[in-house]
Amino acid sequence: MFCETYNKSLKDAAASGEPLSPALRQHLASCAVCRMAFAEEQTLFAAIDSGLHAAANSEVPSTLVSRVRVALNSEPEVQPRRFPLPASGLAGAAVAAAVIFALLYLPSTHSPAFKQPAGSSVAALVKNLPDQSGLNLAHSGGVSPVQRKRPVVLAASRDSKPGSPEVLVPDEERAAFARFMAHASPSSENFLASAALVPRAPKDSVRILPIEIASLELKPLDQKEARQGQF
C-alpha cells in the first residue's frame, strides 16, 4: 500500500511505464513501504504485458493464407455497375423531368379537342341526334354472360377527332347518358358533340366467337405404345 500522498502518482507511473519524476524517486528512496508496493505494481504490469504479448502474438495457422487464396480465386466476379452513379442519376432526372413535363403540358394540348365545333349548339346537337331509342339498342349477342349483361359500346370512338376522349357507355345507358350530357354543364357540350355524332362501333367488331373444341375420339393403345408407356 502506497503512502496517501503518493498513491495516485506512483500507481500512474507504474501503469504508464514511463521514468519516475525526481520527487517520486526521492520518496521511494526514503519510504520502504512505497518501494515494496511499487515493486508489486511493476510485477503486476509485467505479468499483464507478458500475458498481452502472448495473447496478441499467437501463431498464425499455416493454412490461413492458402485458404484465403483459394477463396479469393473462387470469388465470383463483382459485376460493375452498367451505368456509373452520376450517369444513372442524370438519366433518372431526365426521365423525371419528362414525366413532369408531360403531366403539366399534355392536358393543355388536349384542350382544343374540346372546343365546340363552329356553328353547333346543344340544342342543335340534341335535335340532330338519331332516334334515342335507336341508341338504346337491344343487347347484342355476346360471348360471355358478363358481356351479355353489360355490352359496352364506344360513345366516342377512335374515329373521332384526334385527342378527343373515348368514353365507354353500356348500350342501355347510352341514351340516358346523352340526355344527361345535354343538360350538364356547358363545358360538356363538346363531349356531347363527339359522343352523339360518332356512330356506334359495329356489333360484329366486338363479337367473340366461343371456342370450339373438336370432339375427342378414344382409341385403344396398340401393344408397342403400351410397352413404351411402361417404366
Place this chain on the structure above:
Amino acid sequence: MQELILIEPGSTANAEWTREAERASVLREFEERLPDSAVLAFRVARGVLRNDADAEDVAQESLLRAFRKFDRLRERGRFRAWLVRISFRLALDRLRSAKRRAAREFEWTREQERSRPGSSQGSREFQQQLERAMEELPEKPRLALLLSAMEGHTLEEVAVLLSVPVGTVKSRIFFARKQLAEKLRCFVKPTTNR
C-alpha cells in the same frame, strides 16, 4: 442506329477485356499484401475471440470482404487500418453470439492445456483472467492495447491503424492497463509475496 450496331460488339469486348485486366491487377496487388495482412487480421480476431479456429474463420471473412471492396479503396496506404477495423468488428460480432461463447470457453481451456503443458496452474489462471478482463474493456482501449501488444507495432503505427493521434493512443492504453491492473491485482499478489 446502324452505327450503334456496328460499334457495340467491339466496345463490349474491349470493356470486358479492360475489366478482366483490372480485376487481375487488383487480385495481384491484394495477393501481394496477403501474407502480412492475414497475420494482422488473424491476430486481431484472435485477441478478441481467444480461439484459433474462430479467429481463422473471421480472418478469412475479413480478408474476403476487404478484397471485394479493394478496388474502391482510394488510399491503399490505409488498407491495414481498414482491415483491422473489419476484423475487429467481425470478431466482436462473433463473440456476441452466446452459443459459440460457451463452446469457445471449453475449447479454449482445452487448447491452453494442450499447448502449454509445462506452464503452472497459476500462470494459466492468470492468463485466463487477463483475457476475460480484456473482454470487459471498452472497445477502443481494448483494440489500442491489443495492437500495441502485437510485435512490431510502435505507438505511431497503432495511431495510424486507428486513425487517431498518438496522444489518444497513449491515453487509451494507459486507461486499459489501469483497468486490467485493478481486475488482476488479486491474482498476482500471491506470486509476488513468495
